[in-house]
Amino acid sequence: MNNSKHIKHLYARAGFGITFGDLHDKQNWSIKKSVRKLFKASEKIQPLTAVTENIDLRPRRYNSLSDEEKRMLNQDRNAQEKALNDAWVKQMSIIDAQLREKMTLFWHNHFACNVGNSFYEQELNNIERANALGNFKTLLLQVSQTPAMLQFLNNQQNQKNHPNENFARELMELFTLGRGHYTEQDVKESARSFTGWAYNGQDGTYRFNNRVHDNGIKTFLGQTANFCGEDIIDVITGNKQTATFICTKLYRYLVNEVPDDDHVAQMADVFYKNNYEITPLLKFVFLADWFYDENNIGNLVKSPVELLVGLNRQFYISYQNPNVLMQFQRTLGQVLFRPPNVAGWPGGRSWIDSSSLMFRMKIPSTILNAGVIDFTGKATPEDEAYLAAQRKQQLNVIRRVQATPDWDRFLKELPENITHEDIARFLLEPELNKTVIDEVSRPGDIKTVVIQITSTPEYQLC
Known part of the structure; x- marks a missing residue:
C-alpha cells in the first residue's frame, strides 16, 4: 500500500518535511510504523552548546562602563546571539531528531522569553529540548526556575511585602489555564506563593530565598494552604483546563488553525489521564484518522x-x-x-x-x-x-x-x-x-x- 501522501503530511507537521529519497524508502510503511520510527529517531537529546566559552554571568552596571567597554560588551553579545541562532537553525536543518526539534520550536514560542543573555537563552532552549517529548509538569517547573524566565517576568523582584505579579499572571494566562479561568485574587495569591524564587547572579543557578518568601496562608483556585510555587503548579495542572489549553495550542500547531472541539477534547482526555506526558498525546494525534483528513492537509502557513x-x-x-x-x-x-x-x-x-x-x-x-x-x-x-x-x-x-x-x-x-x-x-x-x-x-x-x-x-x- 502506497502511503506516501500521508507520510509526507506526517513529516511536514511532526518535522520540517521529508526528502524525496526518504519518502521513496518509506512509501510502503504503515502510518503506525512511520510514527514509531519518527519517535525512535528523536530519542537522543542533542543540546545546543554554541555559547559556553568565557561567559561572565555577573551582572554589570552598564552606566559604569567606559565607551570602549560598552562597545566590547555589545560586540560579544551580538556574536553570541548570532552563534546561538545559527547553531539552532543548523541543528533543525540536519538532525534526524526532527520531531524533538519541531516540538522544541513549539515550546520556544509557548514559553516566549526575550532576555539579552545568550547563555541563559541557550539554557532555557536546552530545557525545552530535553523535555520536549517528556512531561509537561516537569517542563513547566524547570522553565519557571530558569534565570531567563525569572529575569524576563520579574520574579527576581518578587518578595514578601512587595509582591511582583508578572510571572504569576503569565503562568496562568499564557502557559497553563488561559484567560477567564482564574481571578485577580488568584493572581495575587499565586504571586505571594512564588516570592523567594530567584537565581544567583554570580553563577546563574536557581535558588530559593526563604528570607523573602511569604509564609502566610493563601487561597488559590478555591484551595487554602501555606502554598509555595511548586504547590501552585500542582494545583494548576490538577485543573483539566490546563490540558485543554495546551491541547488547543498544539492542535493549531500540528493540525488546523481552527480547532475542532471534539478532537481537542479527545486530546485533553489523553493528556490529562497520562499525567501530562507529551509523547502519548502526540502519538494519539499522529495516529488519529482525523489528522489525515483532506481538510487538515496543506492548510497551515509555514512559519x-x-x-x-x-x-x-x-x-x-x-x-x-x-x-x-x-x-x-x-x-x-x-x-x-x-x-x-x-x-x-x-x-x-x-x-x-x-x-x-x-x-x-x-x-x-x-x-x-x-x-x-x-x-x-x-x-x-x-x-x-x-x-x-x-x-x-x-x-x-x-x-x-x-x-x-x-x-x-x-x-x-x-x-x-x-x-x-x-x-x-x-x-x-x-x-x-x-x-x-x-x-x-x-x-x-x-x-x-x-x-x-x-x-x-x-x-x-x-
Whole structure:
C-alpha cells in the first residue's frame, strides 16, 4: 500500500518535511510504523552548546562602563546571539531528531522569553529540548526556575511585602489555564506563593530565598494552604483546563488553525489521564484518522523558521554567512530567541501579508539560484542586455547570500523519468490546482521547474 501522501503530511507537521529519497524508502510503511520510527529517531537529546566559552554571568552596571567597554560588551553579545541562532537553525536543518526539534520550536514560542543573555537563552532552549517529548509538569517547573524566565517576568523582584505579579499572571494566562479561568485574587495569591524564587547572579543557578518568601496562608483556585510555587503548579495542572489549553495550542500547531472541539477534547482526555506526558498525546494525534483528513492537509502557513529549515533540509543548503539567515528571519518576522512579546508570535495566517508573501516567494530563487529563474531558449539581441543585467545581479546575490544548495544530491534522489507534475506533487502539500499544473507543464529543465514550484504561494503551506 502506497502511503506516501500521508507520510509526507506526517513529516511536514511532526518535522520540517521529508526528502524525496526518504519518502521513496518509506512509501510502503504503515502510518503506525512511520510514527514509531519518527519517535525512535528523536530519542537522543542533542543540546545546543554554541555559547559556553568565557561567559561572565555577573551582572554589570552598564552606566559604569567606559565607551570602549560598552562597545566590547555589545560586540560579544551580538556574536553570541548570532552563534546561538545559527547553531539552532543548523541543528533543525540536519538532525534526524526532527520531531524533538519541531516540538522544541513549539515550546520556544509557548514559553516566549526575550532576555539579552545568550547563555541563559541557550539554557532555557536546552530545557525545552530535553523535555520536549517528556512531561509537561516537569517542563513547566524547570522553565519557571530558569534565570531567563525569572529575569524576563520579574520574579527576581518578587518578595514578601512587595509582591511582583508578572510571572504569576503569565503562568496562568499564557502557559497553563488561559484567560477567564482564574481571578485577580488568584493572581495575587499565586504571586505571594512564588516570592523567594530567584537565581544567583554570580553563577546563574536557581535558588530559593526563604528570607523573602511569604509564609502566610493563601487561597488559590478555591484551595487554602501555606502554598509555595511548586504547590501552585500542582494545583494548576490538577485543573483539566490546563490540558485543554495546551491541547488547543498544539492542535493549531500540528493540525488546523481552527480547532475542532471534539478532537481537542479527545486530546485533553489523553493528556490529562497520562499525567501530562507529551509523547502519548502526540502519538494519539499522529495516529488519529482525523489528522489525515483532506481538510487538515496543506492548510497551515509555514512559519518563517519552518520555511527556511524546510528549504535547508530539502536542498541540503549550507550558508557561508550566517548573518544572512538572521536577516531572512528579521525580514519575515521571526527571529529565534527574539519573540515580539511574552505572548510569542501569533502564527497562522498572521505570518502572511502582501509584502511578506512577495518576499517569501522570492527567497527560494534567491537561495537556490542567486535570485534568478533560469532563462531557457535562445536569447534574442534585445534579451542580451537584460541577461547581462541579470548575471550581474546574480553575482551580487551570490556575494551577499553565500548559500550553496547541493543540487547534485537533490537531483540524484529523483527517479529518471519523473514528470514535472510529480515533482510539484512532492514539493507542495496542498492538492495541485490548474495554475500550478499549467505552470509546471511548460518545457524546462528540472532545476528551473523546481525553482518555479518553490516560488509559488502554495509552497508557503504545509
